[in-house]
Amino acid sequence: MSSKDITIRDIFEEIPQRLSRILSPAPIKELLPTNFPSTELRVDFLAKLEDESILHIEFQSFNDPNMPFRMLRYYIAILERYPGSLIKQLLVYVGNRKLRMKSRLRLRNLTFSYEILDIRQIDCKVLLESPDPMDRLLACLCKVEDEVYLIEKLIKTMESMNEEERKDYLLKILTLTELRPNLRIRLTKEVRHMPIVVRPEDIKLPKRKLKKDLLYRLGLEEGKQIGIEEGKQIGIEEGRKEGEVIGIKKGLLKSAQEMVIAIIEAKLGYVPEEIANRIREIKDVEFLRSLAKKLVSASEDFMQVLAIELKIS
Structure with a gap:
């Protein structure tokens, strides 16, 4: 299951x-x-x-x-x-x-x-106005016209909870929004600074999917607050082996590359090998981050944006 x-x-x-x-x-x-x-x-x-x-x-x-x-x-x-x-x-x-x-x-x-x-x-607002936190949770899956409003309501719901309740609620949100990739990306960026520690074992994904998961990669990239502890440990160990600065740069680059690949997979359902290889050849972290933002906002012109940015036919 x-x-x-x-x-x-x-x-x-x-x-x-x-x-x-x-x-x-x-x-x-x-x-x-x-x-x-x-x-x-x-x-x-x-x-x-x-x-x-x-x-x-x-x-x-x-x-x-x-x-x-x-x-x-x-x-x-x-x-x-x-x-x-x-x-x-x-x-x-x-x-x-x-x-x-x-x-x-x-x-x-x-x-x-x-x-x-x-x-x-079902209009998500119908559930977001319910006093029941479980209703608001399921609003993530309904018809969402205003993602900002939805995220604000979910964050406000968590504010009245204790730490363990917040963590459980957040994990449920993140699990459900695997079904809504664009919403999950935006939501993750909004909640990543909340004082909640999420470990890899808390995110119920197979290992091969876990390391592609946006929340997991943000933990590798930032290593603080909602950052995943295993991600922090990987960053520390790499820093010790190759030098702290080199380790951090490599971690940021790999995280940015995998973030772009994960967005493409969420949009298309798969990642063509040629495109995955091209992305892993890019060494400019800022370019990758900019590309990720463009791909998230692209809809019908998604493939066109991808082709122009990666300079592929």
């Missing part, structure tokens, strides 16, 4: 007040167990509503062509546990790409359907 799936499940264990009202057709009466040991299935969210129906919500971060079959398996498992109940199923898509999944399954002897909602249909 991905870190994003785990984070969303954790959030819904606390039932975000406003979002649950948006997603649920009736008030929630009680939460139900989400695991089905006999089938090895587990759903994301299951509850009994005040009208005695059963609500099943599943969150999906990518387009899965087999989703109708998965939802059917969940439906059968729920119905076996609660026979005779009216079951309402909702698939909430939280991914970054265009929603392409179907909400209906038609076979020769079977027709099955469920509701489907792209969370970006």
